[in-house]
Amino acid sequence: MPTTLPLKKKDFVSDQDVRWCPGCGDYAILAAIQKTMPTLGLPKEKFMFVSGIGCSSRFPYYMNTYGFHTIHGRAPALATGIKCTNPDLSVWLITGDGDGLSIGGNHLLHVLRRNLDINILLFNNRIYGLTKGQYSPTSEVGKVTKSTPLGSLDAPVNPLRFALASEATFVARTYDTDVKHMSQIFTEAASHKGVSFIEILQNCVIFNDGAFEEQVAKKVRKEKLVYLEHGKPMTYGAAGNHGVKLNGFELEAASWDEGGEVPSDVLVHDQTAENSTLAYLLTQFDDPLPVGVFRKVERPTYDDGINAQVELAKSKKPSDLAALYRSGANTWSVS
Amino acid sequence: MSTQTPAQELDQVTVMFAGDSGDGMQLTGTQFTTTSAIIGNDVSTFPDFPAEIRAPAGTLPGVSGFQVHFGSVNIRTPGDSPDVLVAMNPAALKVNLSQLEDGATILVNEDAFTKAGLKKAGYEENPLENGSLGAYRVIKIPLTTLNREALKDVELDSGAVDRCKNLFALGVMFWLYDRPLEPTLEWLAKKFGKKPILVEANSKALKTGYYYAETAEVFTTHYKVKAATHLSAGEYRQVSGNEALCLGLVTASHKAGIELFYGSYPITPASDVLHHLSRMKHFNVKTFQAEDEIAAVCSAIGAAYAGSLGITGTSGPGVALKGEAIGLAVMTELPLVIVNVQRAGPSTGMPTKTEQADLLQALFGRNGESPCAVVAPATPTDCFTMAMEAVRLALTHMVPVFILSDGYLANGAEPWKMPDPDELPSISVTYAAAGEGEFEGYKHDPETLGRPWATPGTPGLEHRIGGLEKWDVTGHISYDPDNHHHMTVLREAKIQRMQVPDAVVDGDQDGDLLVISWGSTFGAVTSAVEEFRGSSDAKVGHVHLRYLNPFPKNLEAVLGRFKTVLVPELNMGQLCMLLRAKFLVDAVSFPKVKGRPFQVTELVDRFRQAVKG
Numbered sequence: 052m053p054t055t056l057p058l059k060k061k062d063f064v065s066d067q068d069v070r071w072c073p074g075c076g077d078y079a080i081l082a083a084i085q086k087t088m089p090t091l092g093l094p095k096e097k098f099m100f101v102s103g104i105g106c107s108s109r110f111p112y113y114m115n116t117y118g119f120h121t122i123h124g125r126a127p128a129l130a131t132g133i134k135c136t137n138p139d140l141s142v143w144l145i146t147g148d149g150d151g152l153s154i155g156g157n158h159l160l161h162v163l164r165r166n167l168d169i170n171i172l173l174f175n176n177r178i179y180g181l182t183k184g185q186y187s188p189t190s191e192v193g194k195v196t197k198s199t200p201l202g203s204l205d206a207p208v209n210p211l212r213f214a215l216a217s218e219a220t221f222v223a224r225t226y227d228t229d230v231k232h233m234s235q236i237f238t239e240a241a242s243h244k245g246v247s248f249i250e251i252l253q254n255c256v257i258f259n260d261g262a263f264e265e266q267v268a269k270k271v272r273k274e275k276l277v278y279l280e281h282g283k284p285m286t287y288g289a290a291g292n293h294g295v296k297l298n299g300f301e302l303e304a305a306s307w308d309e310g311g312e313v314p315s316d317v318l319v320h321d322q323t324a325e326n327s328t329l330a331y332l333l334t335q336f337d338d339p340l341p342v343g344v345f346r347k348v349e350r351p352t353y354d355d356g357i358n359a360q361v362e363l364a365k366s367k368k369p370s371d372l373a374a375l376y377r378s379g380a381n382t383w384s385v386s
Numbered sequence: 387m388s389t390q391t392p393a394q395e396l397d398q399v400t401v402m403f404a405g406d407s408g409d410g411m412q413l414t415g416t417q418f419t420t421t422s423a424i425i426g427n428d429v430s431t432f433p434d435f436p437a438e439i440r441a442p443a444g445t446l447p448g449v450s451g452f453q454v455h456f457g458s459v460n461i462r463t464p465g466d467s468p469d470v471l472v473a474m475n476p477a478a479l480k481v482n483l484s485q486l487e488d489g490a491t492i493l494v495n496e497d498a499f500t501k502a503g504l505k506k507a508g509y510e511e512n513p514l515e516n517g518s519l520g521a522y523r524v525i526k527i528p529l530t531t532l533n534r535e536a537l538k539d540v541e542l543d544s545g546a547v548d549r550c551k552n553l554f555a556l557g558v559m560f561w562l563y564d565r566p567l568e569p570t571l572e573w574l575a576k577k578f579g580k581k582p583i584l585v586e587a588n589s590k591a592l593k594t595g596y597y598y599a600e601t602a603e604v605f606t607t608h609y610k611v612k613a614a615t616h617l618s619a620g621e622y623r624q625v626s627g628n629e630a631l632c633l634g635l636v637t638a639s640h641k642a643g644i645e646l647f648y649g650s651y652p653i654t655p656a657s658d659v660l661h662h663l664s665r666m667k668h669f670n671v672k673t674f675q676a677e678d679e680i681a682a683v684c685s686a687i688g689a690a691y692a693g694s695l696g697i698t699g700t701s702g703p704g705v706a707l708k709g710e711a712i713g714l715a716v717m718t719e720l721p722l723v724i725v726n727v728q729r730a731g732p733s734t735g736m737p738t739k740t741e742q743a744d745l746l747q748a749l750f751g752r753n754g755e756s757p758c759a760v761v762a763p764a765t766p767t768d769c770f771t772m773a774m775e776a777v778r779l780a781l782t783h784m785v786p787v788f789i790l791s792d793g794y795l796a797n798g799a800e801p802w803k804m805p806d807p808d809e810l811p812s813i814s815v816t817y818a819a820a821g822e823g824e825f826e827g828y829k830h831d832p833e834t835l836g837r838p839w840a841t842p843g844t845p846g847l848e849h850r851i852g853g854l855e856k857w858d859v860t861g862h863i864s865y866d867p868d869n870h871h872h873m874t875v876l877r878e879a880k881i882q883r884m885q886v887p888d889a890v891v892d893g894d895q896d897g898d899l900l901v902i903s904w905g906s907t908f909g910a911v912t913s914a915v916e917e918f919r920g921s922s923d924a925k926v927g928h929v930h931l932r933y934l935n936p937f938p939k940n941l942e943a944v945l946g947r948f949k950t951v952l953v954p955e956l957n958m959g960q961l962c963m964l965l966r967a968k969f970l971v972d973a974v975s976f977p978k979v980k981g982r983p984f985q986v987t988e989l990v991d992r993f994r995q996a997v998k999g
Binding site for chain 2: 065067094095096097099101111112114115116117118119120121122125127128129130131132133134135136137139140157158160161357358360361363364365367368369370372373375376377380381382383384385386
C-alpha cells in the first residue's frame with residue numbers, strides 16, 4: 052500500500068535523535084527539506100537520501116525515508132547505481148565541502164557531467180567539522196586551523212564554478228538561515244529533470260562561526276545578496292535601487308535613485324541560457340553575492356539513457372540463453 | 387586430403403605461434419584452435435601478449451605469442467613445451483627458444499632474418515647460420531617473399547599484402563597437421579565481408595601456404611591427430627574464461643529473475659568482461675563504465691541496495707582501491723559479486739601475465755573484521771559454473787562474494803559443452819514486503835543469516851543503512867560493545883554457514899602425498915598427479931579447491947589422511963599459509979611467481995622430491 056497523500060512535515064521526521072551541535076546550520080536545512088518534501092506530491096517510499104561522510108552526511112538518519120549513509124566521498128557513485136536501477140526514485144544526495152570537493156571531487160565531477168537525474172545538496176561551511184576543525188577545499192587562503200597553524204596555502208575551489216565547469220544542468224546557491232529561500236530552491240531542483248547542484252552556505256558554529264555572516268546576516272542581507280530570479284532584472288537593496296551590470300568581461304554593481312526606473316543596462320537573469328558564460332561570471336561575483344538558480348538547462352539524463360538502451364536491446368532480441376551461448380562462436384557437435 | 391607425404395598419427399601436439407604484436411599471431415592461433423576443435427580435438431590455449439599495444443616492430447618486448455595444445459586425448463593445459471614453434475621474426479625465436487625441448491621443430495620466416503631484424507632482436511650473428519639451433523629441426527621458409535609472390539595480382543598496397551603472411555603461415559600449419567581450410571575461409575568471408583579484396587587476399591595466402599607445404603616437400607612427414615573420444619556427446623563451442631564468466635553471470639541473473647548491473651573500470655585482463663556484458667543488454671543487463679575503480683564498486687553496491695544483482699569486475703590493483711567499499715557491502719549486508727581477474731603484482735606488476743597472489747587480499751584486504759566468501763574457477767569453462775555459484779551465495783546469504791579468476795583462465799580457451807539452460811539450477815530471490823509494525827532491517831534469517839532485502843520504493847519499509855555498526859534486528863546505529871562483538875561473529879558465521887560441496891580426492895584416498903591446488907592450476911596439477919601416479923608406487927591424492935571461503939567441510943578430515951601435504955600455487959604460499967593456520971597441518975608450499983602457469987614436468991619433479999622426503 053503506497054502512503055496516503057498528502058503528507059505532512061512530521062511524516063518525514065525519523066525516530067532518531069538529531070546529533071548536530073546546538074546552533075548548527077544543518078538543523079535549518081533539515082527543517083527546510085522536511086517542509087519541502089511533502090509538497091512534491093510523491094509518496095514517502097519514493098524518496099531516497101544518500102550521503103557520504105561528514106557532519107552533513109548524518110542527514111539520512113533523520114529523514115523517515117529510504118536512506119543510505121555511505122563512505123567518504125562516494126555517495127555520487129552509490130547514487131548512480133541506485134538511480135540507474137530504480138529510476139522512479141527521487142534521489143537526494145547530501146554532501147559537504149570536504150566530502151564532495153576533496154575526497155569525492157572526482158565522483159562529483161562525473162555525476163554532474165553525466166546529468167544523472169538526482170538532487171545534490173552541498174553543505175558548504177568552509178571547514179572540516181566531524182574531524183574537529185581542519186581547513187577544507189573551500190577555506191580561504193591563510194586559514195589558521197588545527198592542521199594549518201601558520202595558515203593554509205592552497206587556493207579554494209568555488210563549488211558553483213566547479214559545477215558549471217562539469218556541465219551541470221541545474222546550478223543554484225542558497226543559505227541556511229532562510230528556510231523560505233531554501234525551500235523554493237529545493238522545489239525548483241526537484242522539478243528539474245537532470246542533475247541539480249545546490250550549494251548551501253552553512254554555518255559551523257563550533258569551528259568556523261560566522262563564515263558567511265558578512266553576506267547572509269539578517270541585517271545586511273538585503274544589501275549584500277542579489278536574489279537571482281528568472282526573467283527579472285538583477286536588482287538588490289532595501290529600496291531595490293542597486294543592480295548588477297556587465298562592464299567588458301566583468302560584472303559590476305550599479306546604483307540609481309530610489310524609486311527610479313531600473314536602468315536598461317542592468318542584467319536580466321536568464322537561467323536557461325545555453326551559454327554558461329554569464330552564469331560563470333555570476334559565480335565570480337561576491338559583492339553582492341548572487342543566490343538563487345544560476346543555470347537550468349535541459350539535456351538527456353544518464354538514467355534515461357541507460358534504461359533506454361536496455362529497452363531497445365530487449366525489443367530487438369529475445370532473452371534466449373541457448374541462443375546467447377551460441378552467438379558469435381563456431382559451434383560443433385560431438386556424437 | 388590426398389598427399390604423397392606419409393602421415394604419422396599423434397595423440398597430442400603443442401604449437402606456439404609467435405611474431406610481432408602487429409603480425410596477427412592471436413588471430414592465427416585462434417583460427418588454428420577453432421579448426422582443431424571443429425574437427426573434434428580437445429584443445430587448450432594460452433595467449434601470451436605484451437602490455438604495449440604496438441611495441442617497436444621486431445623488438446623483444448613486441449613479441450606476441452599464442453600457444454595451443456590439441457589432441458585426441460584429454461587436454462587440460464596449453465602444454466609445457468611447444469613441439470612446433472612458428473617464429474615470424476628473430477625476436478619471436480629469441481623470446482621462445484628457451485621453452486623448447488631438443489628435437490622440437492622451428493618454422494621460421496627466413497625473410498625476417500636480415501641484418502636489421504637480427505640487430506633489433508639483439509642477435510650478433512644469424513642463428514639460422516651459426517649452428518646454434520643444432521638441437522632442433524629448423525624449417526626455413528621465405529614467407530614474406532612467397533606471400534608477395536602469391537598475392538602479386540591482388541590490388542593491395544605492399545603493407546596490406548605483407549599483413550596476409552600470417553595466413554600463409556597458417557596454411558602451412560594446416561597442411562602439416564592435416565586440418566581443413568574451410569572454417570577459416572568461411573570466417574574470412576564473414577569478417578571481411580564488406581571488403582572483398584581482403585577476403586580474396588587472405589584466402590589466397592592461406593591456400594597458397596597450404597599448397598606450398600604440400601608440394602614443396604619442406605616437411606618429410608605430416609601428421610594426423612584424431613578426434614578426441616572422451617568428450618561427451620553434445621553441442622560445443624570454444625570459450626575463453628572471461629566469456630564463460632559473463633555467460634555464467636547473465637545466466638544466474640536470468641535464473642534469479644533480476645536485473646544485472648555491472649559497474650567496472652577498464653583494466654587488463656578484466657576489461658573483456660565489461661566488453662562482453664555490454665553486448666548482453668537484452669538480458670536486462672546494465673553496464674556502467676565508471677570514472678574509477680571505487681565508483682565502479684560503489685555503483686554496484688548502489689544497484690544491489692536498489693534490488694539488482696550488483697557486480698563489479700577488475701584485477702588486483704582495482705580490488706585494492708575497492709577495499710573500503712567492499713567493507714561497506716559487508717557492513718550493510720548486501721549481495722555483491724566481485725570479479726578479480728588476477729595478474730602479476732604487486733602494484734602495476736606485469737599486467738598481461740598471470741598469477742594467483744590475491745587470495746589473501748580477497749580474504750583479508752580490508753579494515754576491520756570483514757569476511758567475504760571466495761570462490762575460484764578451475765578452468766575457462768568452469769568460470770561459467772563458478773560465476774553462477776558466486777551469484778547464488780551472494781543472493782542467498784546477502785554478502786559480498788569474490789570470484790578469483792586470472793589472466794591465464796581469462797584469455798585461455800577450451801571447448802565448452804553448452805548446457806541446456808532449463809537444466810541449470812534456479813536461484814531464488816525474495817524481496818521484503820511490509821508487515822505489521824516497524825520494519826526490522828537487520829532481522830536475520832535463522833538458516834542463512836541473510837537479512838531482508840528491502841528495496842527503496844517499497845511502501846512501509848523506509849529504513850536507513852550505512853557503514854556504521856548496527857544493532858542486530860533493528861539495524862539502528864549502535865556503539866554497544868557486546869552488540870559489536872555479536873555482529874562481528876554473525877558476519878563471519880554467514881560465510882561459514884554456506885553450503886558448499888565437499889572436497890573430492892582424486893587418486894588415492896589416503897597415503898603418502900596429498901596435493902592441494904586451487905584456481906587456474908587445475909589442469910597442470912591434475913595432469914601432473916596423473917603422470918606421477920603412473921610412474922610411482924607412492925600413494926598420491928589430489929584435491930582441487932574451488933571454494934576458498936568457506937572451505938569444504940570435509941577438508942580437515944581429508945588433510946589428516948596423508949603423510950605429506952603439498953600446495954603448489956602461483957604465489958608465495960598463500961593457500962598453504964591458510965591451511966597451516968586453520969588446520970594445524972604441516973603443509974609444504976611449492977610456490978612459483980614467474981607470470982606463467984605451472985608446467986607438468988616441474989610439478990612431477992616436485993612430487994617425486996616430496997615423497998622421497
